[in-house]
Amino acid sequence: MLAEFGYGVLLVSFVVTIYSGIAAFYGVRSKSSALVESARRAQLLTFPLITISSLTLIYLLINNHFEVSFVYEVTSRSMPTYLKVTAWWGGQAGSLVFWSWLLAVFTSAVTLRKWDRDAEFLPWVIVVSSITLTFFLGMIVVFENPFTRFWLVNGNVEPSMFKPAASATIFTPNDGQGLNPLLRHPGMIIHPPMLYLGFVAYVIPYAFAMAALITGRTDDRWTRITRRWSLWAWLFLSLGLVLGGRWAYDVLGWGGYWGWDPVEIAAFMPWLTGTALLHSVMIQEKRGMLKHWNMILVILTYSLVIFGTFLTRSGVLSSVHSFANSPIGPFFMGFVTLTLVSSIALLIKRWPELKSETEMKSMLSREALFLLNNLLFMSILVVCFWGVISPLISELLTNQKITVGPPYYERATGPLFAGLLFLMAVAPLSAWGHSTVQTLGRALWKSALAAVIVTVILFVTYTQNFYALLGFFLVALILFATGHEFWRGARARQKAQNENFFVALGRLMGRNHRRYGGYIIHISMALMAIGILGIEIFQTETQGTVAAGEALNLGDYTVEYRELASWDSPGEGVNYTRAVVDIYENGVYLGQLYPRIDYYFDSQQNMTIPGQRSTLRDDLYILLVDWQPVSSIGATFKIYVNPLVNWLWLGSITFLLGLIFAAWPERDPADEAVRRKVTRDNRQASAAD
Amino acid sequence: MQRTKFILGGLLILSAVVYLIASSTQASAEYFMTVNEVKAEGQAAVGKSLRLSGAVIGDTVQYDPNTLTLTFDIAHVTGDNKEIEAQGGLAEVLYQAVHDPSLERITIVYVGPKPDLLRSEAQAIVTGKLGEDGIFYAEELLLKCPTRYEEGVPEQASGN
Known part of the structure; x- marks a missing residue:
């Protein structure tokens, strides 16, 4: 009875989602605000609907309803209740419901909060999000129904949603198979939802980007609206990756944390494009450049998110992670191809309108170094992608399946990661627009000297390994150069405002969350690099x-x-x-x-x-x-x-703090302007005295 | 002038990445093979980096905890996913492979902890090299037990 209810609600939400997409599309095309409003309400309705369905599923999980095949697969009587709840995302069907639920939550958050401000984009955001949600709900309703039950038909057990034959009776096994014990670790309980939060949150920036392309608002409005979304998505994706590593370290018992497993790479690839995007949108906002590039990055991130969900869930590649195997693979590939092709087509249509407003002048300018950073991230992406698909490609070309293991990734990405570390130290010191070797050298030489001294000390006392020393040098360079940036900024402010050094530092950081949060993240990357060098070498x-x-x-x-x-x-x-x-x-x-x-x-x-x-x-x-x-x-x-x-773990915690700092809302700029005006007036008044 | 510089820089990076990928692929490529293919190649397969997959035959598993040496046989399993699906899924194929003595088998030697998932009818994916003695010396051992985590229909005997 409950299973039918849960499935029925899912079906309703499927229909409502389709309606909301279509209504939004025709509403905005025919300029009918009533229809758009109706689409919006339908969209908002998906959230409670999927919630009810999910709660039904959780109820079945908690109460040992083993006649439901999903419950049978992922729970058993001996599992504690909290694990039964988390079994929601422990199997394929449930995790797809979880994915859909998150998307409904996020889209509702967007349409509920700033409807008036973003009214030109939001109908299209609803269209894009509805298409995605329709796909996922469709997968669930048709192929991966978590409410399927076991039936006894002529002495055979058959899984089916509805009574397969008149004589069939419901079959209830005594006990379930239980969640795979490897997945019962606390790290593994929060790792998938973190990853999924990150995955799904990236749908929102993508939806806004598509809305921008469709409506022709090709300025940086979409990046400004979605800046915080991208940041949170990135936070959760990063956390998911780190937690996965910690889980592997604590549970898998091979003394490592990252094995370049295809599924790990599947989650890592959207992170790479997401990180590149995070940097390059700054160039669009500050200099009006790289607009095409940002579109490409957000489209790629979205495709890689869907692809990543597919890889982790379809078992298409042999992997320690593939606990699942199912018929939905071709549909996932079809959906990824369809959305990728149509997004690119849209981008090409708007290509001339996305022209850069300024030209890149100097190879050492901030924007050029950011571009280089982007190229390095993309290179790592290409390395990873090649690694994942090499068995498929080689089989097509030579009929001989060739696969590459961890040594491939380590060799190919090592120099690229080193390049990124170097940029992390140097790029924040270069100026927008124009920088020369002289200006950069002046800003960097003290830190470089200190880093050399540290490296020499390490050479004498710790290790003679070249790669380790190179790595430690780069780490030291980041730490000194970034530390120096904090110090310089705070000193300048201290002098100008006549404040205590720490007050000056605090206010400096408070004025520019994104920049100083970013610096803290750079420091955390350097700390993580120490851990990685340590265990690898x-x-x-x-x-x-x-x-x-x-x-x-x-x-x-x-x-x-x-x-x-x-x-x-x-x-x-x-x-x-x-x-x-x-x-x-x-x-x-x-x-x-x-x-x-x-x-x-x-x-x-x-x-x-x-x-x-x-x-x-x-x-x-x-x-x-x-x-x-x-x-x-x-x-x-x-x-x-x-x-x-x-x-590595210390760095991860620093990373989390830096990201939260970066994402924390700054004081309202309008409010700030008023405050500044008041202090200026006071100062003028006191000067007049 | 600036434009040429940027293009040159881009090309430089591009070629560096292509070189990195090509050389790393070459250095660490492993050839996916089935037991039949290894047997067919015979001595030609000796020394190549191979990745081999097969069904673990439970009776042959031996473990010497003093030397941490694990020895077991695997039976041929097709590498073609469609064929596996056609034969009723991986679990079924593995079961058949273990119980069909006419299939080719190969002995695997692996030094290290005995993996938790090693049991009969598991799928072993081993990476390593074939020795001249015809024994496969694995450096890496991965195991998959599809029976337990795939959508399983419970045995009727376990219920009611």
């Missing part, structure tokens, strides 16, 4: 089997095996096997770690949870690999020392 590992009381050595660390215990936890449906090891560093006792293996009965699967000791210098990461039931030989451990990897 300096990771060491060892493995071995030891009896109780024996020890394994790795670097300065000694890991001594104490004991092992194994017990069942029937309530959770898990068997735990936990080893206790003592940790020593150069003979000094540091404490105990507890690497363990969790065995899940319902899915008959192990999960290897490392014992970790994390410091800013390095991580000691111990995996329990195997053990003997009767402690004849002992237990087998694999041990990693991952130097500096903690800086």
Whole structure:
């Protein structure tokens, strides 16, 4: 009964979405404000409708309605309630509902809040968003219905939404299969929604861009309206990527955080174009250039978002992530192609109107360096895209499937990332319009000198590895150059306004959130680079089997095996096997770690949870690999020392803070102008005294 | 003048990227092969970087925790997705592969922790090189167990 209700509401929202798109289209074409208003109301209605349907699904998940096949696939009796709720996005059908729900939320937020201000764009935004939502709801209603139930027909179990035969009865399994234990980690519970928030939020800037193309308002209005959307989308996408990395590090038990898996790359590609977009819209706003380019970036981001959803959900590529496999692939590809082609056609139609207002004059100007930054991001995108599609291409051309692994990506993207780091240090110091080697050198030489000194110190005390030293040099250059920018700005203000240094710094930053938030993000990237260099270049590992009381050595660390215990936890449906090891560093006792293996009965699967000791210098990461039931030989451990990897997570937190700072609304400019006027009047008054 | 500079700069970057991609592809390309193809190539396949996929035969799995050496056989599974679909999905194909002794098999040796997902009828995707002894020495081992996470219809016996 509930399943039918949920499905019925989904069907209604599908129809309403189609209506809203069509009504908006004809309303704006025929200049009928009544029709547009009707479209808007229909659009607003999708949000409560999909919410009701989602709540129905969640109710079924929580209450063990295993007759519903989706519930059977992703939950089991032993799962705690919060996990049953999050199972909503744990399987394909549910996650598509989740995606649609987010899109309904975002579009409603746009049409509800600033309707009068953006009235010329919004009907088209509704059209674009409705097309997207229609596609997703259509996928759900036709192919991936989360409300499909099991029926018993002549002794066979069949999944079907409605009664397949007159004699059919509903079939309820005793228990479900349960969510894959790998997905029960807190990082994995919030990783998909973060990623999806980022994915879906990018639909909004795209919709506005298309609205701008259709209406012919080709100035920077669309980028100004969607600036904050892009920023939040980017925030969530970045967070999703970082959380995914942390999840891999904590759960997958291979001592790493990023494996250049096709699905990881699928989420990384829209991030690359999104990051490029974030930079290049600034050039459009400040200099009136790169308008075509921004359109291309936003279109690509949208296509890559759909493509990314498709890759993560269709299992088209072999990957540790593809827990799903389904018939919706061709439709996804068709939709991506259709929207890409029509967007590009629209762009070509408006091409002459998007001409730059100024010309690029100097190779070292801020805009030229921004352009270079964009090219580097696009290059990384091309590298990634080539890597993902190389098996398909090579099979077409040579009938021999060729694939490239992590070494390909590391080799090809390494120099490009180094280039980006260098630009991060240099570009903020260059001037808009015109910059020369002399002006740039004057701004940079102190920081460069300091970075060289740091590199020399590291060479003497830490490492002689060339790539590591180059990386650390670039990191130091960013930190000094960016730090210097803060210092310079605050000093200038301190002198001009006669303020305390920290007050001056605070006000300086408060006046320009985007710039200083951006700088904080650059610093966070430098910190993350430290962690990545550390684990990529300096990771060491060892493995071995030891009896109780024996020890394994790795670097300065000694890991001594104490004991092992194994017990069942029937309530959770898990068997735990936990080893206790003592940790020593150069003979000094540091404490105990507890690497363990969790065995899940319902899915008959192990999960290897490392014992970790994390410091800013390095991580000691111990995996329990195997053990003997009767402690004849002992237990087998694999041990990693991952130097500096903690800086990656530290950088991620800094990144989050910087982004929130950048996205935080500044005080109303009009309000600000009034305030300035008042202080100026006061000053004039006091001068007259 | 400026324009030429920008065009030259752009071309420089473009060629650098093309070079990076081409050289990295060449350096790290792995050839996707099925067990049958490896057997057919015989000695010609020795030494190439290969990526091989097959069905894990549970009875052959041996693990020596002292040396962390994992040994198991995989049976031939077609690389063609359409064919897999036609035969009733990956889970079914893997099941058939394991229970059909007439199919080609190859022995895999891998040193490292025993993966959690390793069990009979899992799909193993191994990356590494074929030795002259005909044994495949894997550097990387990925496993997929489609039975559990694909849309499964529950066994009737488990209900009611």
